[in-house]
Amino acid sequence: MTWMLIRLVLTLAFVGGVLWFAARLAKRRGLGQAGGLIEVVARQRMGRASSVTVVRIADRVLVVGATEEQVTLLAEVDGEAVEEALRERQPAAGEPAATPATGVLAGSVFDRGGWTAIVAQLRERTVRR
Template identity: 75%
Template sequence: MTWMIIRLVLSLAFIAAVLWFAARVAHKRGIGQGSGLIEVVARQRMGRASSVSVVRIAGRVLVVGSTEEQVTLLAEVDGDVVEEAIAERRAAFAQPVPAGAPGVLAGSVFDRTGWTAFVAQLRERTVRR
């Protein structure tokens, strides 16, 4: 039993070492990294096969729509406006939500108050009188 645990730990250590070595080699050769020229700032899916993306390319910020067949330039946006919008969104998510206030999940499947009300209604219907 002890020998099996030792073999397991040694096997995991060997796999971790191989992955670490492969990551270093890939980083040195630039495999898996972009050139740094193109950065996807934000992406929003619009349907099963379509999305709108905000892309920064060499200092220019472009809004592009993409489907399975094509990519279309929708607009060019000022970079400062995009940075301000991102900063506002991060600040909104960083603020704690006070107890009892509707949060980000309000109205969704993950909303606790919605499930609490649903369970209360089920209890009301199933209580024997």
């Protein structure tokens, strides 16, 4: 019994060490850094394997359609119009705010801001008026 517990602790320590090493390596190579040249402003899934993404690259804002096979430039939008639309969508002072989606996990299942927004919408739907 104690040998199994020791083995479990050593295995967890090994896995933790590998994850720590991978995180340091990724940080050293510049992966996962927020505030880079390319920023995903917004993403909307359109189907199982397709999405429309608004991307800011330096001072240009592009609307891109992405599927499993290709990425297509749909339009170039005015950056000021995008900023104003984002300001309009921000919650009022009393409402819970979702964290902005930046970094490697932005828009993925692991994005905390996405889950926060989903929970806020579900709460809004279940409130009795």
